[in-house]
Amino acid sequence: NAGVTQTPKFQVLKTGQSMTLQCAQDMNHNSMYWYRQDPGMGLRLIYYSASEGTTDKGEVPNGYNVSRLNKREFSLRLESAAPSQTSVYFCASSKTGITEAFFGQGTRLTVV
Amino acid sequence: GQQLNQSPQSMFIQEGEDVSMNCTSSSIFNTWLWYKQDPGEGPVLLIALYKAGELTSNGRLTAQFGITRKDSFLNISASIPSDVGIYFCAGQLHMRFGAGTRLTVKP
Numbered sequence: 001n002a003g004v005t006q007t008p009k010f011q012v013l014k015t016g017q018s019m020t021l022q023c024a025q026d027m028n029h030n031s032m033y034w035y036r037q038d039p040g041m042g043l044r045l046i047y048y049s050a051s052e053g054t055t056d057k058g059e060v061p062n063g064y065n066v067s068r069l070n071k072r073e074f075s076l077r078l079e080s081a082a083p084s085q086t087s088v089y090f091c092a093s094s095k096t097g098i099t100e101a102f103f104g105q106g107t108r109l110t111v112v
Numbered sequence: 113g114q115q116l117n118q119s120p121q122s123m124f125i126q127e128g129e130d131v132s133m134n135c136t137s138s139s140i141f142n143t144w145l146w147y148k149q150d151p152g153e154g155p156v157l158l159i160a161l162y163k164a165g166e167l168t169s170n171g172r173l174t175a176q177f178g179i180t181r182k183d184s185f186l187n188i189s190a191s192i193p194s195d196v197g198i199y200f201c202a203g204q205l206h207m208r209f210g211a212g213t214r215l216t217v218k219p
Contacts (some may be wrong), residue, residue: 004154033207042118042200042211044157050206058206090154098142098204103154 002026006091006104013081013111021076021107023091031094032056032074033101034066036087043090049074050097081111115139117214118210119200125191126218132212134185135148143204144177144184148197151210159186191217 007022025032030051034058035043045058049068063085065077074093088108094101118135125131135144143162147155159170161177161184168175174187188195196217200211 035209045206045208045211048206056206059208092154092207094204094207097206100143100145100157100160100204101202101207102157105154106152 004091004093004102004104006089006107008107009105010108011110013078013109015082015111017081018077018079020078021089021091021109022036022073023075023104024073025091025093025102026072027093027095027102028071029093029102031097031101032068032070033092033094034064034074034076035090035092036060036085037090037106038087041051046076046089081109083111085109086111116201116203116208118213120213121211122216124213124218125217126186127191127193129191129193131188131195131215132185133199133201135203135210136182136183137203138182139203140181141203141205142181145202145204145207146173146175146184147200147202147209148185149200150197158199188215191215193217193219213216 004025033048034046047066049055052071067075088106091104092101146158149155159175166177172189198212200212
């Protein structure tokens, strides 16, 4: 049982490049989340998907887009990467919007 | 939007001491969660609280869901070196996190 799987684990982008971070969960969870964590800081919610077919903005959505591809997969896209988007990105999932969430191992993204 | 205030920001304690940290919110939450994050890893769930007033233990960890539903605390008893890490509170709906408490345990 893999839980929440994120790919890639590490990525370096040049300013202006685009990329998609992938996330998949095998726990049959309804809700999925994307966070970013900057050094010495907590996790800030970028976007979430309460259920398949819905997505909503979190605290820091600017510069990002998401797709809930199906119940298992929730991707995060950076259309034009900026150095301010250098961060560690975590995906998480939960059975419902009020139950505990489980996290992936993170994607460490550097934008130069 | 919802804002969680977690304190203290950091703690330096001796092995064997007890630790207490808390989280307060400007909004009511349905669920309070406590996570621990080790360097280079994702947060791992320690305790989940679902009911106002609920007191739950997990080994040396004890957490409580405040009666007002706007606060929660986490206690760690008899700390050991492997307790080192960052502890986060989180509130559901939509999983908002506090800024974390960085715990250092001196042997």
